[in-house]
Amino acid sequence: MAAAAAFSLREVLDAFRGCVTEQREVLLEPYLSGWRGLIRFLQSLGTVFSFISKDAVAKVTLLEELCHQHRFVSVQRMVQQELAAGPAALRAQPGSGCRTLLRLHRALRWLQLFLQGLRSGDSRTSVLCTDAYNASLAQHHPWLIRKAATVAFCALPSRDAFLDIMNVGPPEEAVAMLGEAIPYISDVYSITQELFEKNDLLDLP
């Protein structure tokens, strides 16, 4: 059997690049495959992050199942189909695709900010990660999760080690790839944000 190809963050970013159609729809298959890649990356950073990766795996798995079951192709379709029974029914559904995707969507904002920080050249990854977290996900998390997340961030590798595990070549290439990739992630984020805002779904419980 051939050895598994080395993991590269480039594949993840390619997945996000492939998410947006000409009609500005966000395709769920590449979106979730991008998340699968990010989770693999997170898992390679050590067990201190497993409480985060377990939650992300559960959310991606649930969305994959819903996509399969209901043939959701894009985020737009999923919102439309789940809203068909009315906003109250959707709000009362704890396992909906919309509320689950909203959690990943908020985490995508964290990713966007963190990658921007990494690209900026600041070497303090745990500070970059904490700042990105405080400006995004933290406001949606209770105290205990915020505390656990902030402690875990202290175990992050240095910027150089980080760029190295991204496995996209020398640090300059890794930084160039981030510059190329961030706009795609930002695009996916802003289309989803606008869609959820328009449908009043940004605070789904």
Ligand code: 1PX
């Ligand atoms: C080159 C950089 C690549 C880095 C890849 C890292 C991928 C990180 C993936 C993080 C996914 C986090 C999803 C969190 C979803 C969430 O907000 N869940 C909470 C709410 O869910 P509920 O169903 O109850 O409404 C849930 O309570 C979360 C629990 C786990 C803790 C979440 C902490 C999130 C920290 C995000 C930053 C990850 C830091 C990774 C360091 C590289």
